[in-house]
Amino acid sequence: MAATETLTAERILEATEEVLRRYGPAKATVVDVARVLGVSHGSVYRHFRTKAALREAVTERWLERTIVALRPYAEAPDAADERLTGWLTALFALKRRKAGGDPELMATFQVLIGENSDVVHRHEEHLVEQIARIVEDGHREGVFAAPERDYATTARAVFDATDRFHDPAHAADWATTDIEDAFAAVISLTQRALRA
Amino acid sequence: MAATETLTAERILEATEEVLRRYGPAKATVVDVARVLGVSHGSVYRHFRTKAALREAVTERWLERTIVALRPYAEAPDAADERLTGWLTALFALKRRKAGGDPELMATFQVLIGENSDVVHRHEEHLVEQIARIVEDGHREGVFAAPERDYATTARAVFDATDRFHDPAHAADWATTDIEDAFAAVISLTQRALRA
DNA sequence: CGAATGACAGATATTGAAATCTGTCATCGG
DNA sequence: CCGATGACAGATTTCAATATCTGTCATTCG
Numbered sequence: 001m002a003a004t005e006t007l008t009a010e011r012i013l014e015a016t017e018e019v020l021r022r023y024g025p026a027k028a029t030v031v032d033v034a035r036v037l038g039v040s041h042g043s044v045y046r047h048f049r050t051k052a053a054l055r056e057a058v059t060e061r062w063l064e065r066t067i068v069a070l071r072p073y074a075e076a077p078d079a080a081d082e083r084l085t086g087w088l089t090a091l092f093a094l095k096r097r098k099a100g101g102d103p104e105l106m107a108t109f110q111v112l113i114g115e116n117s118d119v120v121h122r123h124e125e126h127l128v129e130q131i132a133r134i135v136e137d138g139h140r141e142g143v144f145a146a147p148e149r150d151y152a153t154t155a156r157a158v159f160d161a162t163d164r165f166h167d168p169a170h171a172a173d174w175a176t177t178d179i180e181d182a183f184a185a186v187i188s189l190t191q192r193a194l195r196a
Numbered sequence: 197m198a199a200t201e202t203l204t205a206e207r208i209l210e211a212t213e214e215v216l217r218r219y220g221p222a223k224a225t226v227v228d229v230a231r232v233l234g235v236s237h238g239s240v241y242r243h244f245r246t247k248a249a250l251r252e253a254v255t256e257r258w259l260e261r262t263i264v265a266l267r268p269y270a271e272a273p274d275a276a277d278e279r280l281t282g283w284l285t286a287l288f289a290l291k292r293r294k295a296g297g298d299p300e301l302m303a304t305f306q307v308l309i310g311e312n313s314d315v316v317h318r319h320e321e322h323l324v325e326q327i328a329r330i331v332e333d334g335h336r337e338g339v340f341a342a343p344e345r346d347y348a349t350t351a352r353a354v355f356d357a358t359d360r361f362h363d364p365a366h367a368a369d370w371a372t373t374d375i376e377d378a379f380a381a382v383i384s385l386t387q388r389a390l391r392a
Numbered sequence: 393c394g395a396a397t398g399a400c401a402g403a404t405a406t407t408g409a410a411a412t413c414t415g416t417c418a419t420c421g422g
Numbered sequence: 423c424c425g426a427t428g429a430c431a432g433a434t435t436t437c438a439a440t441a442t443c444t445g446t447c448a449t450t451c452g
Contacts, residue, residue, distance in 0.1 A: 007396085027405095029443060040397050045445065148384050157381035161357035169365040172313075185353035188344050193389035203426085223435095225413060236427050241415065 007039055009047045009057070016058050024104070025111040030054070056119055059112045063123040067130075069094055074130040080138025081195065084158075085187055087134060091127075092165040092183055099171040110168045124159070131155035138194065145196045158190055203235055205243045205253070212254050220300070221307040226250070252315055255308045259319040263326075265290055270326040276334025277391065280354075281383055283330060287323075288361040288379060295367040306364045320355065327351035331390065341392040354386055 005011065015036040019028045030051050034041035048054040073087040099106045113120050132155035138144030139151075147154040164170050165183050173179060201207065211232040215224045226247050230237035244250040269283040295302045309316050328351035334340030335347075343350040360366050361379050369375060 030445090031443060041444080042398070042446085043396055046395075049445090051444065148388070149381070153377070153381050154385070156378060157385045160360050160378055160382050161385055163360045163366075164356050164363075167360075167365075169363075170359075181349070182352060182356055185345070185349050186356050189350070189353045189357055189386070189389045192344075193385045226415090227413065237414080238416085238428070239426055242425070245415090247414065 007037065007043055007047070011037065012044055012047055012054070013058055013061060016054055017061075020058065020108050020112075021105060025055075025108045052115070055112055056116045059116045059119050060123075062109060062112070063119065066091075066094060067123070067126050070127070070130060074134060080134050080141050080143045081191060084131070084134045084138070084194075085191065087130065088158075088162055088165070088187060088190075089183075092162075095166050095168065095171070096174045099168070099174055103171075106168065106171055110171070113168060128152070128155045128159050131158050135194065142196055144194045154194070158194075161190055162186055203233065203239055203243070207233065208240055208243050208250070209254055209257060212250055213257075216254065216304050216308075217301060221251075221304045248311070251308055252312045255312045255315050256319075258305060258308070259315065262287075262290060263319070263322050266323070266326060270330060276330050276337050276339045277387060280327070280330045280334070280390075281387065283326065284354075284358055284361070284383060284386075285379075288358075291362050291364065291367070292370045295364070295370055299367075302364065302367055306367070309364060324348070324351045324355050327354050334390065338392055340390045350390070354390075357386055358382055 012033065015033050016028070018036055019032045022028075023032060030044055031041045033054075034044050037044075044054070048057065070087060070090055073083070073090045076083050076086060078086065098109075132151040135144060135147065135155055135158070136151045139146060164173070165179075165186070208229065211229050212224070214232060215228045218224075219228060226240055227237045229250075230240050233240075240250070244253065266283060266286055269279070269286045272279050272282060274282065294305075328347040331340060331343065331351050331354070332347045335342060360369070361375075361382065
């Protein structure tokens with residue numbers, strides 16, 4: 001079956017995810033990926049120049065899913081302040097569910113993130129853009145005050161201020177009971193800062 | 197010389213720091229500490245029940261230094277808003293200087309922190325208390341508005357919101373050029389949120 | 393012809409035997 | 423008597439030999 005399908009980058013990425021999930025980042029090899037696909041490892045190198053490039057592509061795909069999952073919250077028809085809280089809450093809930101539901105997978109993901117800081121950087125910029133749009137809308141609606149410098153800077157500040165609630169580096173803290181209160185307090189602080 | 201002085205917990209802690217500095221957290225052994233002090237390793241165990249307890253004590257000492265260094269900023273005679281910015285800036289500068297000046301030592305420190313999360317937790321509570329006092333003073337002075345819930349919660353929110361600028365987990369980002377702007381933006385956000 | 397293969401060199405990881413370390417405690421010496 | 427010692431058992435780490443992996447490329451196969 002599998003042998004009859006053409007070997008695409010997409011199929012390789014799926015197999016790589018599977019292998020990473022099963023063996024973890026330290027033991028997942030290109031040979032393993034080839035084995036899952038029933039091809040020689042040389043064939044994998046036709047689609048990805050190096051193992052690092054393959055991992056980077058997996059990381060990108062993984063992060064892309066977050067962007068997609070959040071888009072509905074960024075484009076919700078609510079007032080900007082509620083939209084911002086909704087978006088931040090969704091981001092936190094998403095990460096928290098992932099971290100809590102499968103800690104090993106989260107650890108794997110964290111290793112990949114550490115290896116591909118430039119990909120992460122670009123991902124963060126996407127997220128900050130989504131925030132910036134909400135803040136800009138909020139100003140136009142009169143819900144938020146004019147930004148101190150510009151929308152991008154303010155959005156980045158909001159992103160940084162909520163860092164503890166979306167950066168996987170803090171995943172270990174997300175299991176504690178008082179994290180909800182801490183999150184609510186930071187959201188409240190942020191809203192106060194932005195409101196007109 | 198060394199043999200004539202009595203063996204105290206204090207001297208053992210100094211030797212342990214020395215050994216951690218020199219060999220790093222992975223290779224520093226109790227035997228090394230004893231060698232530096234010119235005693236048998238059994239003597240070290242008279243003062244610290246386990247190697248873990250010894251490392252914990254070093255961590256505590258290390259964190260205590262931050263508290264002491266920040267006290268002047270917490271008790272400065274300025275208005276509360278300036279005092280808060282001064283304190284947060286001092287905290288960031290302190291950590292940043294440490295991380296930038298000796299990255300290896302910082303890495304060592306980070307390992308110790310990871311091993312002793314309860315000590316870190318207590319340390320954070322001390323820092324949050326210092327913030328809480330400033331926020332409380334600010335409210336009394338009329339510089340800051342009444343807290344949403346209570347001083348402790350607000351102070352914790354300020355601490356969490358500035359996490360990216362004091363948590364060693366983010367030390368790698370502190371070398372980038374735009375970190376100053378990001379810091380200024382979060383400070384500005386925080387001040388806006390608190391001001392009356 | 394173009395995609396897939398597998399042999400290969402150099403780099404990296406695994407393994408198990410040997411060395412070192414942790415923590416205890418009976419004994420020593422001032 | 424009381425702090426310091428060093429031998430010891432079990433746990434952990436190191437080291438070097440062995441195996442596996444990464445990335446290339448001449449060759450094969452459809």
